[in-house]
Amino acid sequence: MNIGIMGAGVIAEKMALTLNLMEDAHCYAVASRSAEKAEAFAKAHKVEKAYGDYEEMLKDETVELVYIATPHSHHYDCAKLCLKYNKPVLCEKAFMANAKQAEEILNAFEQKGVFITEAIWTRYLPSRRMIDEVVTSKELGEVTFVTANLGYDIQGVERLQKPELAGGALLDVGVYPLNFISMVLGNEVEEITSTCTKTKTGVDEQNAVILKYRGGAMAVAHSGLLSATEQNGIVYGTEGYLIAEEINNVQNIKVYTKDRKLKWEKHVPEQLTGFEDEVRASIKAIKEGKLECEEMPHGETLRIMEMMDGLRAEWGIQYPFERE
Incomplete structure (x- = not known):
């Protein structure tokens, strides 16, 4: 399966390394908000395509699964963009910044019949x-x-x-x-x-x-x-x-x-790196026509997000974009 990586930071580097070691997945594309950064990443990690814009990568019909590797604060917007192009998603933990975002994204993907799962690797190992x-x-x-x-x-x-x-x-x-x-x-x-x-x-x-x-x-x-x-x-x-x-x-x-x-x-x-299990679980679920991975069901992702929201509320911690 051809994988597109959204984001070009440290965690994206580990996923690229993993995909290059796998026989059943291909590190096909990477997208960054900087064309220079995307091209440098692609050259360093043997990625076939480099895009200086997230949406341009999503328009590429060869991309079959998107790994979201941006900061937590950007997961929501990145996932919405993937859904616009009906791209299945493996989203790095924490899934979203809060439970409200998580519920909206999970419902939207389910309603449109598109696969999405949280990439918390310990659930798949x-x-x-x-x-x-x-x-x-x-x-x-x-x-x-x-x-x-x-x-x-x-x-x-x-x-x-x-x-x-x-x-x-x-x-x-x-x-x-x-x-x-x-x-x-x-x-x-x-x-x-x-x-x-x-x-x-x-x-x-x-x-x-x-x-x-x-x-x-x-x-x-x-x-x-x-x-x-x-x-x-x-x-x-x-x-x-x-x-x-x-x-x-x-x-x-x-x-x-x-x-x-x-x-x-x-x-x-x-293991190769440990990331291969979440990739294989995602590929398997997509090929079987499922919208979630049994290793990390949507309900469990949402429950953990709700728990973390409750903890932050107890501590009086609210992110700036949550006040908007």
Whole structure:
């Protein structure tokens, strides 16, 4: 399938690398608001076509799937433009800047019968199925608690400091712990308590979230831009616990008995970059005539966006374009 990349930043570079390593996908086109940047990207990453305008790429009938790799604040407009030309979309996380945008886009694509999915790669990786199998097998007993954290020292990344670009830790980093917890405990959240500290520009620089679920299970999520964490996800059960190392791209899974003895350890299968799974899932869904990926259904994308909206409301964080 011929893929067109919308945006020419760091995440777009990783997707181009991935596509060039795949046999079942072709890195066909890239579009940027700058023709020079698009041409330089295409030359550096072996992309067949370069466009200095998003719409010009979308007019190219050879493009069969568009990967949106722009900042969160631009996803909404980019997705609307793709829909204008009936282009299927794989949109980088966080899907949109808020739930209102997400609901509008999802409804519009569904009504027009065009595929769209959120490119949060942890939902598509083999490690997700491996963890699911352990949890559903009851090897851990009944799950009672989940913790997940993701922190980096990335406070110097300019984009993340800008409210106008939907910056902050939550949408860029915090979406991973929330998704990890959701993949284990589901969506029956009864109560959420949270807090954060903010940058000088008014976006969250680190945050902590406590979730209480129907049935009594609980979870804690933490994300931040100030310092590196060990980035693990831990699932605690009545018969033992599981540690998933590096929750944003799990490399290793360890299961312990309830007396803290290592029971077994498994490495995840080798990958090209990890992005290939979301691409293949999208291609499969499109060829089957589906409008969403089973790995990340539209309802789940919307639910996580609504949760993040609620957190930001609790923290008093509103992006400038949301006030307009």
